[in-house]
Amino acid sequence: MTHHRIHNFNAGPAALPAEILQDVQQELLDFKGSGMSILEVSHRSRWFEDVLDDAIVRIKRLLQLGDQYEVLFLQGGASMQFCLVPMNLALEGKPVAYINTGSWSTKAIKEAENLGKDVRVIASSQDREFTYIPMDFQVPSDSSYLHITSNNTIRGTQWQTFPQEGEVPLVSDMSSDIFSRVFDPAPFGLIYAGAQKNAGPAGVTLVVVRRDMLERTRTNLPTMFKYTTYAEKKSMFNTPPCFAIYVVWKVVRWIEDKIGGMEKMQALNEKKARLIYDYLDSQDFYRGTASPESRSAMNVTFRLQKPDLEPVFISEALAQDLGGLKGHRSVGGCRASIYNAVSVASVETLIQFMKEFARKNG
Ligand SMILES: Cc1ncc(COP(=O)(O)O)c(C=O)c1O
Structure with a gap:
């Protein structure tokens, strides 16, 4: 059967490869001989665990992540990360540095401020309506991290190369350009991305975190707000967004096996x-x-x-x-x-x- 499909230029949720949608449809009543849909199997079953494990392996391969990185699946969208990042990664008595390149950075900055962190906005392109990426900035050397938005979905700007700040780990919101290009993960302490643009459907957020960053998490944070909870339990402390993760798995498989x-x-x-x-x-x-x-x-x-x-x-x-x-x-x-x-x-x-x-x- 042929379906009416448009040329989809949506900003997010956005286009998914038609062959993935067909694949999902095909498997929906009986996933891999289980006699159940992926929507119906237990997240503790081998059917789902195989999906999760293979998704993690492929994501690590695509992003060239070494063993020092963990791949986590969270809920709450990229917007949840605006507060989880400072909650988990701000060090006592040290500032958190941000570069403001548009609405999403502005929102991330506001959350860090709301939490009472010592926020330093070290550069901004607000003077010219966020139409460019600032190149001239000084990162305080004692910063807990430097936060950037790698691609600014609303203004149509993108970091072409990433800052290298030596000891200060880079944190990036990559919601709208993850899996779009090759980059060196070395300067990054944490990367997050709502899946609904390049990685899959809404409902799951990818978090890539370097293990040493996890040592910063204070034990008194609520369980669901701690990256360590997700890292220790392979994102299955509670029921993960199984269907969204399954589609992300299909997308990363498509990038590797179909695109090359x-x-x-x-x-x-x-x-x-x-x-x-x-x-x-x-x-x-x-x-x-x-x-x-x-x-x-x-x-x-x-x-x-x-x-x-x-x-x-x-x-x-x-x-x-x-x-x-x-x-x-x-x-x-x-x-x-x-x-x-x-x-x-x-x-x-x-x-x-x-x-x-x-x-x-x-
Ligand atoms: C760069 C960027 N960050 C964050 C968000 C917010 O994501 P979410 O809706 O998953 O919270 C978006 C959504 O469009 C975005 O483009």
Whole structure:
């Protein structure tokens, strides 16, 4: 049976590979001969444990994580990490450093402040509406950690290279660019990502944590707020979000076995980004909003020269099965999110539509 599928440019929850959805559908009544759906088996059963174990092995391989890293699955979204990070990782009497590159960083900063931590916002791009990644900053050498947002989903900016701060561990919100490119994990003490963009469905948050960071966790934190609880119990202190983890497993398998690994994934993402930014730079009907040197390969934000036409652009696009092009409600404009599961063909279709729309309305 064929289904109506659109070109999905949603920012999150976002496109998943159709073959994964078909696979999930196929296995839904009988997972691996269990006679049950993955939604129905015990999380303590071998069916689920095999999924969890293989997901962890593959995530570690994709992110090139050594034995010093743990992969954890939590609930509460990336937003929960905004408070769990300072709760678990802020050291007594030492500041926590943040770089503010947009709404998500701002929210992370607010949570650390609410907890009464000594927060130092050492750089911000708020002066130019978060259209760039600050390059000039000094990290206090006694900082507990330096927090960044590797990809700014709303403003369409992305760290191109990561800061190296020696002794100060890097913590990154990678919700919107995890598994999109190769990077060296060495400077990172912790990485977190809500799964619902590049890694799977909403409902699970990946946390990658270096073991030495776990020694910081104070024993008097509530059990469910401590990273150590998840690390010690392989994310199964209580019932984990089994279905979401199962889909994440399918996604990491797809990256490894179908795409051919992280380098190939990155090359595809670069190709899509190049296609669309090259087009944006070649004309003046549309205008990219992010500074060229800080552009995101995941979320392409743009405006129309005639802003009145933006709602028309978005609705005509949808009528042609190009969905999710409305910018975030806090900034307006347009945004095409071109995560891993968005094909080169979808991006080409979008560019074709943009050209046609410009021709008719220019
Ligand atoms: C970079 C980034 N951080 C955090 C969040 C919030 O994630 P969640 O809804 O999982 O709390 C988002 C969601 O869009 C995001 O893009």
